[in-house]
Amino acid sequence: IQTIAANLNLDPSDSEHMKTILSYASHWDAWKWCFWLPACLAVCGALWLYVGLRDDPRSVGLPELPGTHTGKSDAKGGKTPSRGKFLKAMVWTNRWIWTLCIANIFVYVMRMGILDWGPKFLTEARNMSIEDAAWSVGAFEIFAIIGTIFAGWATDHIFHGKAHRMCFVCMALAVVFMGIFIMFPGLPIIVSTLFLAMAGFFIYGPQALIGIASANHATKEASATANGLAGIFGYFGSFVSAIGIGIVADRWGWNMVFYIIIAVGILGALTFISMWMAPRDGYARSNKFYEEQEAIDGLHEGESHESK
Structure with a gap:
Protein backbone atom coordinates (compact mmCIF):
# COMPACT_ATOMS: atom_id res chain seq x y z
CA ILE A 1 0.00 0.00 0.00
CA GLN A 2 2.87 2.36 0.80
CA THR A 3 4.34 1.84 -2.69
CA ILE A 4 1.00 2.39 -4.41
CA ALA A 5 0.39 5.56 -2.36
CA ALA A 6 3.84 6.86 -3.32
CA ASN A 7 3.22 6.16 -7.03
CA LEU A 8 -0.11 8.00 -6.83
CA ASN A 9 1.36 10.86 -4.79
CA LEU A 10 -1.17 10.18 -2.03
CA ASP A 11 -0.80 10.22 1.73
CA PRO A 12 -1.67 6.73 3.08
CA SER A 13 -2.67 8.26 6.39
CA ASP A 14 -5.33 10.37 4.68
CA SER A 15 -8.62 8.50 5.18
CA GLU A 16 -10.20 10.21 2.16
CA HIS A 17 -7.64 8.66 -0.14
CA MET A 18 -7.57 5.20 1.44
CA LYS A 19 -10.43 3.94 -0.71
CA THR A 20 -8.49 4.82 -3.88
CA ILE A 21 -5.32 3.24 -2.53
CA LEU A 22 -7.07 0.02 -1.55
CA SER A 23 -8.80 -0.10 -4.94
CA TYR A 24 -5.43 -0.06 -6.68
CA ALA A 25 -3.96 -2.48 -4.11
CA SER A 26 -6.60 -5.09 -4.99
CA HIS A 27 -5.02 -5.28 -8.47
CA TRP A 28 -1.47 -5.59 -7.17
CA ASP A 29 0.68 -7.87 -9.36
CA ALA A 30 -2.21 -8.47 -11.80
CA TRP A 31 -0.53 -6.21 -14.35
CA LYS A 32 1.78 -9.06 -15.38
CA TRP A 33 -1.14 -10.86 -17.01
CA CYS A 34 -1.58 -7.83 -19.27
CA PHE A 35 1.64 -9.01 -20.91
CA TRP A 36 1.36 -12.79 -20.61
CA LEU A 37 -2.09 -13.12 -22.18
CA PRO A 38 -1.39 -11.00 -25.31
CA ALA A 39 1.95 -12.78 -25.74
CA CYS A 40 0.28 -16.22 -25.67
CA LEU A 41 -2.40 -15.09 -28.10
CA ALA A 42 0.26 -13.65 -30.43
CA VAL A 43 2.18 -16.96 -30.46
CA CYS A 44 -1.00 -18.92 -31.21
CA GLY A 45 -1.91 -16.48 -33.99
CA ALA A 46 1.57 -16.70 -35.51
CA LEU A 47 1.44 -20.51 -35.58
CA TRP A 48 -2.01 -20.44 -37.17
CA LEU A 49 -0.85 -18.03 -39.87
CA TYR A 50 2.30 -20.06 -40.53
CA VAL A 51 0.31 -23.25 -41.03
CA GLY A 52 -2.75 -21.89 -42.82
CA LEU A 53 -1.72 -18.80 -44.80
CA ARG A 54 -1.06 -19.10 -48.54
CA ASP A 55 0.55 -16.70 -51.00
CA ASP A 56 -2.26 -16.30 -53.52
CA PRO A 57 -5.29 -18.16 -54.96
CA ARG A 58 -3.13 -19.96 -57.52
CA SER A 59 -1.11 -21.62 -54.75
CA VAL A 60 -4.21 -23.59 -53.74
CA GLY A 61 -5.44 -24.27 -57.27
CA LEU A 62 -7.90 -21.40 -57.53
CA PRO A 63 -8.12 -18.81 -60.34
CA GLU A 64 -7.01 -15.23 -59.80
CA LEU A 65 -9.66 -12.76 -58.70
CA PRO A 66 -11.28 -10.92 -61.62
CA GLY A 67 -10.01 -7.40 -62.14
CA THR A 68 -6.60 -8.05 -60.55
CA HIS A 69 -4.58 -8.45 -63.75
CA THR A 70 -1.60 -6.13 -63.53
CA GLY A 71 -0.60 -6.09 -67.18
CA LYS A 72 2.62 -7.98 -66.49
CA SER A 73 3.60 -10.05 -69.49
CA ASP A 74 3.35 -13.79 -68.91
CA ALA A 75 4.86 -14.66 -72.27
CA LYS A 76 7.88 -16.90 -72.14
CA GLY A 77 10.99 -14.81 -72.43
CA GLY A 78 8.99 -11.61 -72.23
CA LYS A 79 10.80 -8.64 -70.76
CA THR A 80 9.52 -7.14 -67.54
CA PRO A 81 10.53 -3.82 -66.00
CA SER A 82 12.73 -3.83 -62.94
CA ARG A 83 11.10 -4.18 -59.53
CA GLY A 84 12.36 -0.72 -58.61
CA LYS A 85 10.56 0.90 -61.54
CA PHE A 86 7.32 -0.81 -60.66
CA LEU A 87 7.52 0.20 -56.98
CA LYS A 88 8.32 3.76 -57.97
CA ALA A 89 5.23 3.91 -60.18
CA MET A 90 2.84 2.10 -57.85
CA VAL A 91 4.07 3.20 -54.39
CA TRP A 92 6.72 5.91 -54.18
CA THR A 93 5.06 8.29 -56.67
CA ASN A 94 1.48 7.20 -56.03
CA ARG A 95 -0.32 10.09 -54.35
CA TRP A 96 -3.12 7.85 -53.07
CA ILE A 97 -0.64 5.72 -51.14
CA TRP A 98 0.89 8.81 -49.53
CA THR A 99 -2.54 10.22 -48.70
CA LEU A 100 -3.43 6.98 -46.93
CA CYS A 101 -0.11 7.05 -45.06
CA ILE A 102 -0.75 10.58 -43.78
CA ALA A 103 -4.31 9.64 -42.81
CA ASN A 104 -2.94 6.67 -40.87
CA ILE A 105 -1.06 9.05 -38.57
CA PHE A 106 -4.31 10.74 -37.57
CA VAL A 107 -6.11 7.41 -37.17
CA TYR A 108 -3.45 6.03 -34.83
CA VAL A 109 -3.19 9.22 -32.76
CA MET A 110 -6.93 9.09 -32.18
CA ARG A 111 -7.13 5.35 -31.62
CA MET A 112 -4.10 4.97 -29.35
CA GLY A 113 -4.87 8.19 -27.51
CA ILE A 114 -8.15 6.70 -26.32
CA LEU A 115 -6.88 3.16 -25.83
CA ASP A 116 -3.66 3.99 -23.96
CA TRP A 117 -4.83 6.97 -21.95
CA GLY A 118 -8.54 6.24 -21.57
CA PRO A 119 -8.32 4.42 -18.21
CA LYS A 120 -6.19 7.15 -16.64
CA PHE A 121 -8.52 9.86 -17.94
CA LEU A 122 -11.62 8.07 -16.67
CA THR A 123 -10.19 7.55 -13.18
CA GLU A 124 -8.68 11.03 -12.81
CA ALA A 125 -11.06 13.30 -14.72
CA ARG A 126 -14.34 11.37 -14.49
CA ASN A 127 -13.73 9.94 -11.01
CA MET A 128 -14.49 6.38 -12.10
CA SER A 129 -13.22 3.43 -10.14
CA ILE A 130 -10.51 1.44 -11.86
CA GLU A 131 -13.04 -1.37 -12.43
CA ASP A 132 -15.53 0.94 -14.17
CA ALA A 133 -12.73 2.49 -16.22
CA ALA A 134 -11.54 -0.96 -17.28
CA TRP A 135 -15.05 -1.97 -18.34
CA SER A 136 -15.47 1.28 -20.27
CA VAL A 137 -12.28 0.74 -22.26
CA GLY A 138 -13.23 -2.93 -22.66
CA ALA A 139 -16.54 -1.85 -24.20
CA PHE A 140 -14.56 0.46 -26.49
CA GLU A 141 -12.61 -2.57 -27.76
CA ILE A 142 -15.64 -4.85 -28.08
CA PHE A 143 -17.52 -2.26 -30.11
CA ALA A 144 -14.34 -1.79 -32.16
CA ILE A 145 -14.44 -5.45 -33.24
CA ILE A 146 -18.06 -5.12 -34.34
CA GLY A 147 -17.33 -1.79 -36.03
CA THR A 148 -14.42 -3.26 -37.99
CA ILE A 149 -16.65 -6.01 -39.39
CA PHE A 150 -19.35 -3.45 -40.21
CA ALA A 151 -16.81 -1.19 -41.96
CA GLY A 152 -15.72 -4.07 -44.18
CA TRP A 153 -19.31 -4.96 -45.02
CA ALA A 154 -20.24 -1.34 -45.76
CA THR A 155 -17.15 -0.88 -47.95
CA ASP A 156 -18.25 -3.76 -50.17
CA HIS A 157 -22.00 -3.24 -50.19
CA ILE A 158 -22.39 0.55 -49.95
CA PHE A 159 -19.19 2.03 -51.39
CA HIS A 160 -18.46 -0.77 -53.90
CA GLY A 161 -14.95 -1.45 -52.64
CA LYS A 162 -13.85 2.19 -52.24
CA ALA A 163 -12.46 1.84 -48.74
CA HIS A 164 -11.33 5.47 -48.51
CA ARG A 165 -14.95 6.63 -48.63
CA MET A 166 -15.91 4.40 -45.72
CA CYS A 167 -12.84 5.67 -43.87
CA PHE A 168 -14.11 9.23 -44.18
CA VAL A 169 -17.54 8.27 -42.82
CA CYS A 170 -15.94 6.41 -39.91
CA MET A 171 -13.61 9.25 -38.96
CA ALA A 172 -16.39 11.83 -39.12
CA LEU A 173 -18.70 9.77 -36.89
CA ALA A 174 -15.87 8.96 -34.47
CA VAL A 175 -15.34 12.71 -34.07
CA VAL A 176 -19.06 13.21 -33.41
CA PHE A 177 -19.21 10.58 -30.65
CA MET A 178 -15.93 11.75 -29.08
CA GLY A 179 -17.31 15.29 -29.08
CA ILE A 180 -20.47 14.18 -27.26
CA PHE A 181 -18.38 12.18 -24.78
CA ILE A 182 -16.17 15.11 -23.82
CA MET A 183 -18.80 17.87 -23.99
CA PHE A 184 -21.20 16.18 -21.58
CA PRO A 185 -19.17 14.98 -18.59
CA GLY A 186 -22.22 14.75 -16.33
CA LEU A 187 -23.84 11.87 -18.20
CA PRO A 188 -24.44 8.59 -16.32
CA ILE A 189 -21.55 6.15 -16.52
CA ILE A 190 -23.45 3.73 -18.77
CA VAL A 191 -24.39 6.47 -21.24
CA SER A 192 -20.90 7.95 -21.20
CA THR A 193 -19.41 4.50 -21.78
CA HIS A 217 -3.90 0.89 -54.87
CA ALA A 218 -0.43 -0.69 -54.99
CA THR A 219 -1.86 -3.91 -56.57
CA LYS A 220 -0.97 -7.43 -55.47
CA GLU A 221 2.60 -7.05 -56.78
CA ALA A 222 3.46 -4.18 -54.41
CA SER A 223 0.93 -4.57 -51.60
CA ALA A 224 3.53 -5.56 -49.00
CA THR A 225 5.63 -2.45 -49.63
CA ALA A 226 2.57 -0.18 -49.51
CA ASN A 227 1.32 -1.76 -46.28
CA GLY A 228 4.73 -1.52 -44.70
CA LEU A 229 4.94 2.16 -45.57
CA ALA A 230 1.48 2.85 -44.18
CA GLY A 231 2.39 0.90 -41.05
CA ILE A 232 5.45 3.07 -40.44
CA PHE A 233 3.28 6.18 -40.52
CA GLY A 234 0.76 4.51 -38.22
CA TYR A 235 3.39 3.71 -35.61
CA PHE A 236 4.69 7.23 -35.88
CA GLY A 237 1.17 8.28 -34.92
CA SER A 238 1.32 5.90 -31.94
CA PHE A 239 4.63 7.46 -30.88
CA VAL A 240 3.18 10.97 -31.10
CA SER A 241 0.15 9.85 -29.10
CA ALA A 242 2.21 8.17 -26.39
CA ILE A 243 4.51 11.13 -25.85
CA GLY A 244 2.32 14.08 -26.77
CA ILE A 245 -0.79 13.20 -24.77
CA GLY A 246 1.17 12.80 -21.56
CA ILE A 247 2.76 16.22 -22.01
CA VAL A 248 -0.55 17.88 -22.86
CA ALA A 249 -2.33 16.24 -19.91
CA ASP A 250 0.34 17.43 -17.46
CA ARG A 251 0.40 21.00 -18.74
CA TRP A 252 -3.16 21.76 -19.85
CA GLY A 253 -5.36 19.04 -18.40
CA TRP A 254 -7.42 16.17 -19.75
CA ASN A 255 -10.04 18.25 -21.52
CA MET A 256 -7.35 19.71 -23.76
CA VAL A 257 -6.17 16.18 -24.55
CA PHE A 258 -9.56 15.21 -25.93
CA TYR A 259 -9.99 18.50 -27.75
CA ILE A 260 -6.75 17.71 -29.55
CA ILE A 261 -7.90 14.14 -30.27
CA ILE A 262 -11.10 15.53 -31.78
CA ALA A 263 -9.07 18.00 -33.86
CA VAL A 264 -6.84 15.15 -35.07
CA GLY A 265 -9.97 13.21 -36.04
CA ILE A 266 -11.20 16.17 -38.08
CA LEU A 267 -7.84 16.35 -39.88
CA GLY A 268 -8.09 12.64 -40.61
CA ALA A 269 -11.60 13.04 -42.03
CA LEU A 270 -10.42 15.91 -44.25
CA THR A 271 -7.51 13.80 -45.48
CA PHE A 272 -9.83 10.97 -46.44
CA ILE A 273 -12.32 13.24 -48.17
CA SER A 274 -9.48 14.67 -50.27
CA MET A 275 -9.32 11.29 -52.04
CA TRP A 276 -13.08 10.86 -52.37
CA MET A 277 -12.83 10.63 -56.18
CA ALA A 278 -9.90 8.19 -56.14
CA PRO A 279 -10.42 4.84 -57.89
CA ARG A 280 -11.02 1.72 -55.82
CA ASP A 281 -7.66 0.19 -56.82
CA GLY A 282 -4.51 0.74 -58.86
CA TYR A 283 -4.86 -1.99 -61.49
CA ALA A 284 -5.62 0.48 -64.27
CA ARG A 285 -2.49 2.39 -63.23
CA SER A 286 -0.48 -0.85 -63.30
CA ASN A 287 -1.75 -1.78 -66.77
CA LYS A 288 -0.85 1.68 -68.05
CA PHE A 289 2.62 1.36 -66.54
CA TYR A 290 3.30 -1.94 -68.31
CA GLU A 291 1.91 -0.63 -71.59
CA GLU A 292 4.24 2.37 -71.40
CA GLN A 293 7.20 0.12 -70.59
CA GLU A 294 6.41 -2.16 -73.52
CA ALA A 295 6.24 0.87 -75.81
CA ILE A 296 9.60 2.10 -74.52
CA ASP A 297 11.15 -1.36 -74.96
CA GLY A 298 9.75 -1.57 -78.48
CA LEU A 299 11.23 1.84 -79.31
CA HIS A 300 14.63 0.79 -77.98
CA GLU A 301 14.54 -2.44 -79.97
CA GLY A 302 13.69 -0.50 -83.13
CA GLU A 303 16.59 1.87 -82.56
CA SER A 304 18.99 -1.04 -82.00
CA HIS A 305 17.89 -2.69 -85.30
CA GLU A 306 18.41 0.59 -87.16
CA SER A 307 21.88 1.00 -85.74
CA LYS A 308 22.78 -2.51 -86.94
Whole structure:
Protein backbone atom coordinates (compact mmCIF):
# COMPACT_ATOMS: atom_id res chain seq x y z
CA ILE A 1 0.00 0.00 0.00
CA GLN A 2 2.87 2.36 0.80
CA THR A 3 4.34 1.84 -2.69
CA ILE A 4 1.00 2.39 -4.41
CA ALA A 5 0.39 5.56 -2.36
CA ALA A 6 3.84 6.86 -3.32
CA ASN A 7 3.22 6.16 -7.03
CA LEU A 8 -0.11 8.00 -6.83
CA ASN A 9 1.36 10.86 -4.79
CA LEU A 10 -1.17 10.18 -2.03
CA ASP A 11 -0.80 10.22 1.73
CA PRO A 12 -1.67 6.73 3.08
CA SER A 13 -2.67 8.26 6.39
CA ASP A 14 -5.33 10.37 4.68
CA SER A 15 -8.62 8.50 5.18
CA GLU A 16 -10.20 10.21 2.16
CA HIS A 17 -7.64 8.66 -0.14
CA MET A 18 -7.57 5.20 1.44
CA LYS A 19 -10.43 3.94 -0.71
CA THR A 20 -8.49 4.82 -3.88
CA ILE A 21 -5.32 3.24 -2.53
CA LEU A 22 -7.07 0.02 -1.55
CA SER A 23 -8.80 -0.10 -4.94
CA TYR A 24 -5.43 -0.06 -6.68
CA ALA A 25 -3.96 -2.48 -4.11
CA SER A 26 -6.60 -5.09 -4.99
CA HIS A 27 -5.02 -5.28 -8.47
CA TRP A 28 -1.47 -5.59 -7.17
CA ASP A 29 0.68 -7.87 -9.36
CA ALA A 30 -2.21 -8.47 -11.80
CA TRP A 31 -0.53 -6.21 -14.35
CA LYS A 32 1.78 -9.06 -15.38
CA TRP A 33 -1.14 -10.86 -17.01
CA CYS A 34 -1.58 -7.83 -19.27
CA PHE A 35 1.64 -9.01 -20.91
CA TRP A 36 1.36 -12.79 -20.61
CA LEU A 37 -2.09 -13.12 -22.18
CA PRO A 38 -1.39 -11.00 -25.31
CA ALA A 39 1.95 -12.78 -25.74
CA CYS A 40 0.28 -16.22 -25.67
CA LEU A 41 -2.40 -15.09 -28.10
CA ALA A 42 0.26 -13.65 -30.43
CA VAL A 43 2.18 -16.96 -30.46
CA CYS A 44 -1.00 -18.92 -31.21
CA GLY A 45 -1.91 -16.48 -33.99
CA ALA A 46 1.57 -16.70 -35.51
CA LEU A 47 1.44 -20.51 -35.58
CA TRP A 48 -2.01 -20.44 -37.17
CA LEU A 49 -0.85 -18.03 -39.87
CA TYR A 50 2.30 -20.06 -40.53
CA VAL A 51 0.31 -23.25 -41.03
CA GLY A 52 -2.75 -21.89 -42.82
CA LEU A 53 -1.72 -18.80 -44.80
CA ARG A 54 -1.06 -19.10 -48.54
CA ASP A 55 0.55 -16.70 -51.00
CA ASP A 56 -2.26 -16.30 -53.52
CA PRO A 57 -5.29 -18.16 -54.96
CA ARG A 58 -3.13 -19.96 -57.52
CA SER A 59 -1.11 -21.62 -54.75
CA VAL A 60 -4.21 -23.59 -53.74
CA GLY A 61 -5.44 -24.27 -57.27
CA LEU A 62 -7.90 -21.40 -57.53
CA PRO A 63 -8.12 -18.81 -60.34
CA GLU A 64 -7.01 -15.23 -59.80
CA LEU A 65 -9.66 -12.76 -58.70
CA PRO A 66 -11.28 -10.92 -61.62
CA GLY A 67 -10.01 -7.40 -62.14
CA THR A 68 -6.60 -8.05 -60.55
CA HIS A 69 -4.58 -8.45 -63.75
CA THR A 70 -1.60 -6.13 -63.53
CA GLY A 71 -0.60 -6.09 -67.18
CA LYS A 72 2.62 -7.98 -66.49
CA SER A 73 3.60 -10.05 -69.49
CA ASP A 74 3.35 -13.79 -68.91
CA ALA A 75 4.86 -14.66 -72.27
CA LYS A 76 7.88 -16.90 -72.14
CA GLY A 77 10.99 -14.81 -72.43
CA GLY A 78 8.99 -11.61 -72.23
CA LYS A 79 10.80 -8.64 -70.76
CA THR A 80 9.52 -7.14 -67.54
CA PRO A 81 10.53 -3.82 -66.00
CA SER A 82 12.73 -3.83 -62.94
CA ARG A 83 11.10 -4.18 -59.53
CA GLY A 84 12.36 -0.72 -58.61
CA LYS A 85 10.56 0.90 -61.54
CA PHE A 86 7.32 -0.81 -60.66
CA LEU A 87 7.52 0.20 -56.98
CA LYS A 88 8.32 3.76 -57.97
CA ALA A 89 5.23 3.91 -60.18
CA MET A 90 2.84 2.10 -57.85
CA VAL A 91 4.07 3.20 -54.39
CA TRP A 92 6.72 5.91 -54.18
CA THR A 93 5.06 8.29 -56.67
CA ASN A 94 1.48 7.20 -56.03
CA ARG A 95 -0.32 10.09 -54.35
CA TRP A 96 -3.12 7.85 -53.07
CA ILE A 97 -0.64 5.72 -51.14
CA TRP A 98 0.89 8.81 -49.53
CA THR A 99 -2.54 10.22 -48.70
CA LEU A 100 -3.43 6.98 -46.93
CA CYS A 101 -0.11 7.05 -45.06
CA ILE A 102 -0.75 10.58 -43.78
CA ALA A 103 -4.31 9.64 -42.81
CA ASN A 104 -2.94 6.67 -40.87
CA ILE A 105 -1.06 9.05 -38.57
CA PHE A 106 -4.31 10.74 -37.57
CA VAL A 107 -6.11 7.41 -37.17
CA TYR A 108 -3.45 6.03 -34.83
CA VAL A 109 -3.19 9.22 -32.76
CA MET A 110 -6.93 9.09 -32.18
CA ARG A 111 -7.13 5.35 -31.62
CA MET A 112 -4.10 4.97 -29.35
CA GLY A 113 -4.87 8.19 -27.51
CA ILE A 114 -8.15 6.70 -26.32
CA LEU A 115 -6.88 3.16 -25.83
CA ASP A 116 -3.66 3.99 -23.96
CA TRP A 117 -4.83 6.97 -21.95
CA GLY A 118 -8.54 6.24 -21.57
CA PRO A 119 -8.32 4.42 -18.21
CA LYS A 120 -6.19 7.15 -16.64
CA PHE A 121 -8.52 9.86 -17.94
CA LEU A 122 -11.62 8.07 -16.67
CA THR A 123 -10.19 7.55 -13.18
CA GLU A 124 -8.68 11.03 -12.81
CA ALA A 125 -11.06 13.30 -14.72
CA ARG A 126 -14.34 11.37 -14.49
CA ASN A 127 -13.73 9.94 -11.01
CA MET A 128 -14.49 6.38 -12.10
CA SER A 129 -13.22 3.43 -10.14
CA ILE A 130 -10.51 1.44 -11.86
CA GLU A 131 -13.04 -1.37 -12.43
CA ASP A 132 -15.53 0.94 -14.17
CA ALA A 133 -12.73 2.49 -16.22
CA ALA A 134 -11.54 -0.96 -17.28
CA TRP A 135 -15.05 -1.97 -18.34
CA SER A 136 -15.47 1.28 -20.27
CA VAL A 137 -12.28 0.74 -22.26
CA GLY A 138 -13.23 -2.93 -22.66
CA ALA A 139 -16.54 -1.85 -24.20
CA PHE A 140 -14.56 0.46 -26.49
CA GLU A 141 -12.61 -2.57 -27.76
CA ILE A 142 -15.64 -4.85 -28.08
CA PHE A 143 -17.52 -2.26 -30.11
CA ALA A 144 -14.34 -1.79 -32.16
CA ILE A 145 -14.44 -5.45 -33.24
CA ILE A 146 -18.06 -5.12 -34.34
CA GLY A 147 -17.33 -1.79 -36.03
CA THR A 148 -14.42 -3.26 -37.99
CA ILE A 149 -16.65 -6.01 -39.39
CA PHE A 150 -19.35 -3.45 -40.21
CA ALA A 151 -16.81 -1.19 -41.96
CA GLY A 152 -15.72 -4.07 -44.18
CA TRP A 153 -19.31 -4.96 -45.02
CA ALA A 154 -20.24 -1.34 -45.76
CA THR A 155 -17.15 -0.88 -47.95
CA ASP A 156 -18.25 -3.76 -50.17
CA HIS A 157 -22.00 -3.24 -50.19
CA ILE A 158 -22.39 0.55 -49.95
CA PHE A 159 -19.19 2.03 -51.39
CA HIS A 160 -18.46 -0.77 -53.90
CA GLY A 161 -14.95 -1.45 -52.64
CA LYS A 162 -13.85 2.19 -52.24
CA ALA A 163 -12.46 1.84 -48.74
CA HIS A 164 -11.33 5.47 -48.51
CA ARG A 165 -14.95 6.63 -48.63
CA MET A 166 -15.91 4.40 -45.72
CA CYS A 167 -12.84 5.67 -43.87
CA PHE A 168 -14.11 9.23 -44.18
CA VAL A 169 -17.54 8.27 -42.82
CA CYS A 170 -15.94 6.41 -39.91
CA MET A 171 -13.61 9.25 -38.96
CA ALA A 172 -16.39 11.83 -39.12
CA LEU A 173 -18.70 9.77 -36.89
CA ALA A 174 -15.87 8.96 -34.47
CA VAL A 175 -15.34 12.71 -34.07
CA VAL A 176 -19.06 13.21 -33.41
CA PHE A 177 -19.21 10.58 -30.65
CA MET A 178 -15.93 11.75 -29.08
CA GLY A 179 -17.31 15.29 -29.08
CA ILE A 180 -20.47 14.18 -27.26
CA PHE A 181 -18.38 12.18 -24.78
CA ILE A 182 -16.17 15.11 -23.82
CA MET A 183 -18.80 17.87 -23.99
CA PHE A 184 -21.20 16.18 -21.58
CA PRO A 185 -19.17 14.98 -18.59
CA GLY A 186 -22.22 14.75 -16.33
CA LEU A 187 -23.84 11.87 -18.20
CA PRO A 188 -24.44 8.59 -16.32
CA ILE A 189 -21.55 6.15 -16.52
CA ILE A 190 -23.45 3.73 -18.77
CA VAL A 191 -24.39 6.47 -21.24
CA SER A 192 -20.90 7.95 -21.20
CA THR A 193 -19.41 4.50 -21.78
CA LEU A 194 -21.80 3.95 -24.69
CA PHE A 195 -20.62 7.12 -26.46
CA LEU A 196 -16.98 6.14 -25.88
CA ALA A 197 -17.74 2.67 -27.24
CA MET A 198 -19.41 4.13 -30.34
CA ALA A 199 -16.26 6.16 -30.96
CA GLY A 200 -14.38 2.85 -30.87
CA PHE A 201 -16.96 1.33 -33.22
CA PHE A 202 -15.99 3.85 -35.91
CA ILE A 203 -12.30 4.55 -35.26
CA TYR A 204 -11.19 0.96 -35.85
CA GLY A 205 -12.75 0.85 -39.32
CA PRO A 206 -10.11 3.13 -40.90
CA GLN A 207 -7.36 1.35 -38.97
CA ALA A 208 -8.28 -1.89 -40.76
CA LEU A 209 -9.33 -0.44 -44.12
CA ILE A 210 -6.18 1.63 -44.71
CA GLY A 211 -4.19 -1.58 -45.15
CA ILE A 212 -6.76 -2.91 -47.61
CA ALA A 213 -6.90 0.37 -49.53
CA SER A 214 -3.08 0.54 -49.68
CA ALA A 215 -2.89 -3.00 -51.02
CA ASN A 216 -5.56 -2.29 -53.62
CA HIS A 217 -3.90 0.89 -54.87
CA ALA A 218 -0.43 -0.69 -54.99
CA THR A 219 -1.86 -3.91 -56.57
CA LYS A 220 -0.97 -7.43 -55.47
CA GLU A 221 2.60 -7.05 -56.78
CA ALA A 222 3.46 -4.18 -54.41
CA SER A 223 0.93 -4.57 -51.60
CA ALA A 224 3.53 -5.56 -49.00
CA THR A 225 5.63 -2.45 -49.63
CA ALA A 226 2.57 -0.18 -49.51
CA ASN A 227 1.32 -1.76 -46.28
CA GLY A 228 4.73 -1.52 -44.70
CA LEU A 229 4.94 2.16 -45.57
CA ALA A 230 1.48 2.85 -44.18
CA GLY A 231 2.39 0.90 -41.05
CA ILE A 232 5.45 3.07 -40.44
CA PHE A 233 3.28 6.18 -40.52
CA GLY A 234 0.76 4.51 -38.22
CA TYR A 235 3.39 3.71 -35.61
CA PHE A 236 4.69 7.23 -35.88
CA GLY A 237 1.17 8.28 -34.92
CA SER A 238 1.32 5.90 -31.94
CA PHE A 239 4.63 7.46 -30.88
CA VAL A 240 3.18 10.97 -31.10
CA SER A 241 0.15 9.85 -29.10
CA ALA A 242 2.21 8.17 -26.39
CA ILE A 243 4.51 11.13 -25.85
CA GLY A 244 2.32 14.08 -26.77
CA ILE A 245 -0.79 13.20 -24.77
CA GLY A 246 1.17 12.80 -21.56
CA ILE A 247 2.76 16.22 -22.01
CA VAL A 248 -0.55 17.88 -22.86
CA ALA A 249 -2.33 16.24 -19.91
CA ASP A 250 0.34 17.43 -17.46
CA ARG A 251 0.40 21.00 -18.74
CA TRP A 252 -3.16 21.76 -19.85
CA GLY A 253 -5.36 19.04 -18.40
CA TRP A 254 -7.42 16.17 -19.75
CA ASN A 255 -10.04 18.25 -21.52
CA MET A 256 -7.35 19.71 -23.76
CA VAL A 257 -6.17 16.18 -24.55
CA PHE A 258 -9.56 15.21 -25.93
CA TYR A 259 -9.99 18.50 -27.75
CA ILE A 260 -6.75 17.71 -29.55
CA ILE A 261 -7.90 14.14 -30.27
CA ILE A 262 -11.10 15.53 -31.78
CA ALA A 263 -9.07 18.00 -33.86
CA VAL A 264 -6.84 15.15 -35.07
CA GLY A 265 -9.97 13.21 -36.04
CA ILE A 266 -11.20 16.17 -38.08
CA LEU A 267 -7.84 16.35 -39.88
CA GLY A 268 -8.09 12.64 -40.61
CA ALA A 269 -11.60 13.04 -42.03
CA LEU A 270 -10.42 15.91 -44.25
CA THR A 271 -7.51 13.80 -45.48
CA PHE A 272 -9.83 10.97 -46.44
CA ILE A 273 -12.32 13.24 -48.17
CA SER A 274 -9.48 14.67 -50.27
CA MET A 275 -9.32 11.29 -52.04
CA TRP A 276 -13.08 10.86 -52.37
CA MET A 277 -12.83 10.63 -56.18
CA ALA A 278 -9.90 8.19 -56.14
CA PRO A 279 -10.42 4.84 -57.89
CA ARG A 280 -11.02 1.72 -55.82
CA ASP A 281 -7.66 0.19 -56.82
CA GLY A 282 -4.51 0.74 -58.86
CA TYR A 283 -4.86 -1.99 -61.49
CA ALA A 284 -5.62 0.48 -64.27
CA ARG A 285 -2.49 2.39 -63.23
CA SER A 286 -0.48 -0.85 -63.30
CA ASN A 287 -1.75 -1.78 -66.77
CA LYS A 288 -0.85 1.68 -68.05
CA PHE A 289 2.62 1.36 -66.54
CA TYR A 290 3.30 -1.94 -68.31
CA GLU A 291 1.91 -0.63 -71.59
CA GLU A 292 4.24 2.37 -71.40
CA GLN A 293 7.20 0.12 -70.59
CA GLU A 294 6.41 -2.16 -73.52
CA ALA A 295 6.24 0.87 -75.81
CA ILE A 296 9.60 2.10 -74.52
CA ASP A 297 11.15 -1.36 -74.96
CA GLY A 298 9.75 -1.57 -78.48
CA LEU A 299 11.23 1.84 -79.31
CA HIS A 300 14.63 0.79 -77.98
CA GLU A 301 14.54 -2.44 -79.97
CA GLY A 302 13.69 -0.50 -83.13
CA GLU A 303 16.59 1.87 -82.56
CA SER A 304 18.99 -1.04 -82.00
CA HIS A 305 17.89 -2.69 -85.30
CA GLU A 306 18.41 0.59 -87.16
CA SER A 307 21.88 1.00 -85.74
CA LYS A 308 22.78 -2.51 -86.94
